[in-house]
Amino acid sequence: xxxxxxxxxxxxxxxxxxxxxxxxxxxxxxxxxxxxxxxxxxxxxxxxxxxxxxxxxxxxxxxxxxxxxxxxxxxxxxxxxxxxxxxxxxxxxxxxxxxxxxxxxxxxxxxxxxxxxxxxxxxxxxxxxxxxxxxxxxxxxxxxxxxxxxxxxxxxxxxxxxxxxxxxxxxxxxxxxxxxxxxxxxxxxxxxxxxxxxxxxxxxxxxxxxxxxxxxxxxxxxxxxxxxxxxxxxxxxxxxxxxxxxxxxxxxxxxxxxxxxxxxxxxxxxxx
Amino acid sequence: xxxxxxxxxxxxxxxxxxxxxxxxxxxxxxxxxxxxxxxxxxxxxxxxxxxxxxxxxxxxxxxxxxxxxxxxxxxxxxxxxxxxxxxxxxxxxxxxxxxxxxxxxxxxxxxxxxxxxxxxxxxxxxxxxxxxxxxxxxxxxxxxxxxxxxxxxxxxxxxxxxxxxxxxxxxxxxxxxxxxxxxxxxxxxxxxxxxxxxxxxxxxxxxxxxxxxxxxxxxxxxxxxxxxxxxxxxxxxxxxxxxxxxxxxxxxxxxxxxxxxxxxxxxxxxxxxxxxxxxxxxxxxxxxxxxxxxxxxxxxxxxxxxxxxxxxxxxxxxxxxxxxxxxxxxxxxxxxxxxxxxxxxxx
Ligand SMILES: Nc1ncnc2c1ncn2[C@@H]1O[C@H](COP(=O)(O)OP(=O)(O)OP(=O)(O)O)[C@@H](O)[C@H]1O
Ligand SMILES: [Mg+2]
Numbered sequence: 001x002x003x004x005x006x007x008x009x010x011x012x013x014x015x016x017x018x019x020x021x022x023x024x025x026x027x028x029x030x031x032x033x034x035x036x037x038x039x040x041x042x043x044x045x046x047x048x049x050x051x052x053x054x055x056x057x058x059x060x061x062x063x064x065x066x067x068x069x070x071x072x073x074x075x076x077x078x079x080x081x082x083x084x085x086x087x088x089x090x091x092x093x094x095x096x097x098x099x100x101x102x103x104x105x106x107x108x109x110x111x112x113x114x115x116x117x118x119x120x121x122x123x124x125x126x127x128x129x130x131x132x133x134x135x136x137x138x139x140x141x142x143x144x145x146x147x148x149x150x151x152x153x154x155x156x157x158x159x160x161x162x163x164x165x166x167x168x169x170x171x172x173x174x175x176x177x178x179x180x181x182x183x184x185x186x187x188x189x190x191x192x193x194x195x196x197x198x199x200x201x202x203x204x205x206x207x208x209x210x211x212x213x214x215x216x217x218x219x220x221x222x223x224x225x226x227x228x229x230x231x232x233x234x235x236x237x238x239x240x241x242x243x244x245x246x247x248x249x250x251x252x253x254x255x256x257x258x259x260x261x262x263x264x265x266x267x268x269x270x271x272x
Numbered sequence: 273x274x275x276x277x278x279x280x281x282x283x284x285x286x287x288x289x290x291x292x293x294x295x296x297x298x299x300x301x302x303x304x305x306x307x308x309x310x311x312x313x314x315x316x317x318x319x320x321x322x323x324x325x326x327x328x329x330x331x332x333x334x335x336x337x338x339x340x341x342x343x344x345x346x347x348x349x350x351x352x353x354x355x356x357x358x359x360x361x362x363x364x365x366x367x368x369x370x371x372x373x374x375x376x377x378x379x380x381x382x383x384x385x386x387x388x389x390x391x392x393x394x395x396x397x398x399x400x401x402x403x404x405x406x407x408x409x410x411x412x413x414x415x416x417x418x419x420x421x422x423x424x425x426x427x428x429x430x431x432x433x434x435x436x437x438x439x440x441x442x443x444x445x446x447x448x449x450x451x452x453x454x455x456x457x458x459x460x461x462x463x464x465x466x467x468x469x470x471x472x473x474x475x476x477x478x479x480x481x482x483x484x485x486x487x488x489x490x491x492x493x494x495x496x497x498x499x500x501x502x503x504x505x506x507x508x509x510x511x512x513x514x515x516x517x518x519x520x521x522x523x524x525x526x527x528x529x530x531x532x533x534x535x536x537x538x539x540x541x542x543x544x545x546x547x548x549x550x551x552x553x554x555x556x557x558x559x560x561x562x563x564x565x566x567x568x569x570x571x572x573x574x575x576x577x578x579x580x581x582x583x584x585x586x587x588x589x590x591x592x593x594x595x596x597x598x599x600x601x602x603x604x605x606x607x608x609x610x611x612x613x614x615x616x617x618x619x
Contacts, residue, residue, distance in 0.1 A: 165357035168324055169415075171344040172351050173371030173422060183370070187361045 158192035281330035308479035350419035
């Protein structure tokens with residue numbers, strides 16, 4: 001009976017795996033192939049001519065580099081600001097008990113459940129009157145609003161999960177309130193906070209709706225540029241090369257997350 | 273060198289009275305056990321001494337200086353928590369050395385002290401490990417070392433071994449007792465295990481509902497409980513209600529002396545203070561159950577009116593289930609209005 005059902009689960013698992021390969025791995029693979037294809041005629045399974053011609057074409061374009069710099073600046077600024085604003089707030093929320101706290105936390109969720117596009121449009125209208133449309137600041141603010149939920153909820157949960165007794169033990173051996181935070185609370189909450197920071201970075205890097213509505217036409221991020229290229233030109237390779245380039249930051253982020261959050265490395269990293 | 277005095281120390285959480293104002297003197301080098309059922313205020317009292325709770329009123333005097341309003345980091349106390357509360361992101365050495373580092377000691381000095389502390393708790397080679405790589409007992413030893421390395425005046429322990437199995441608990445308890453005696457460190461140890469308290473304490477403080485019921489040596493607490501609560505809480509006890517008339521009361525065919533005014537009273541009799549002699553006329557108690565506990569027999573017997581008696585005898589005393597016996601009581605305590613008013617000891 002048990003053997004039978006576990007076999008059934010195996011079959012089920014393989015089914016899911018096939019599904020994932022078909023709908024995720026195959027398209028990604030195709031994009032990769034296109035990025036390195038100079039010629040690919042139907043019905044060949046693989047490109048008929050390989051090469052880096054489109055890479056040099058894409059990399060030679062100043063607008064690509066400008067967009068890359070814009071995207072990096074934007075993501076770094078938003079992540080840093082978000083950390084500066086949200087982490088103290090998260091710590092406060094995890095420790096303070098003020099009337100209406102849960103309502104306040106819920107309001108974040110509610111705002112996030114609201115259709116995002118509509119929200120962004122109404123914010124964009126607001127920005128018009130502040131002259132923020134088409135400015136870097138405007139895009140930073142809209143992205144900050146986007147990441148607020150993530151950067152407050154996750155770290156709040158992380159801070160709250162830190163054992164009270166661990167903090168008390170630190171005070172007991174002579175740590176001041178700040179030292180408790182620096183040497184115990186923060187390192188304990190660090191894996192989750194790091195994950196939230198990385199997610200904020202990646203999210204901001206790839207976000208298009210807000211960046212387009214608030215930033216256009218002067219602020220052009222990588223994803224916006226890619227969309228533009230795919231829309232305006234029929235050369236598949238441009239889009240493919242940009243996709244692969246766009247893939248790099250998130251890959252780096254994921255690898256970093258694995259390093260930081262993978263138990264041992266973390267334990268030694270912030271040991272203090 | 274360090275004494276601890278509590279003066280009228282009380283604590284309320286809002287409307288909940290966790291501790292009624294109480295006073296207690298603990299002498300230098302003494303090991304005191306706070307013993308009581310769940311919710312009796314043991315942890316609250318310990319946490320007030322450690323500085324983790326602010327008392328509603330009263331004083332905490334360490335060597336005569338009131339620290340009731342001093343934060344924990346400035347108190348000469350160290351606490352071992354029930355959950356060990358080791359910092360999982362630091363190594364064992366890091367945990368033990370953290371307090372020394374905060375005090376600004378030099379690296380070499382810290383290393384030497386950490387080493388000595390690890391040796392003291394028998395974990396000399398474990399310094400480089402993380403807490404996750406230790407067993408439950410080893411973690412508590414590290415937690416103890418982390419406290420001792422700071423040479424506190426007062427050591428506080430809140431059910432430090434509650435999560436360990438019986439065997440390990442007994443061993444660690446003995447080790448703690450030895451270390452404590454060797455260092456002569458004044459210690460307050462919270463437990464709700466009476467065996468634990470009876471076996472390591474110099475004096476036991478029995479608590480119930482935020483009050484001190486009795487303070488005394490293990491022998492005093494066991495032999496001369498001053499309230500029915502203590503009598504019932506520590507060890508096995510027969511608690512019998514009876515009416516006193518002209519200096520004595522009868523429970524079935526057993527006569528208990530009580531030179532107190534007439535009226536209802538409560539009698540406490542230890543099972544080992546009862547001997548059974550065969551009853552030929554079928555009066556007395558009928559033996560219901562005999563359980564063999566190694567050198568002793570624990571016997572449950574019943575009077576015709578349903579009163580249950582717990583009796584404990586040596587193994588070689590012949591007793592059979594179903595037979596009738598006269599209980600002979602050699603020692604008992606009389607309680608009235610929740611206080612011991614008279615005691616009868618064997619002659
Ligand atoms: N932070 C708090 N807020 C409100 N009430 C509290 C708080 N801490 C303790 N109490 C109450 O104070 C009383 C004493 O609690 P305490 O933790 O001191 O008991 P204890 O003797 O340590 O029990 P246990 O053996 O279960 O640990 C209990 O009634 C408890 O509910
Ligand atoms: Mg407790």
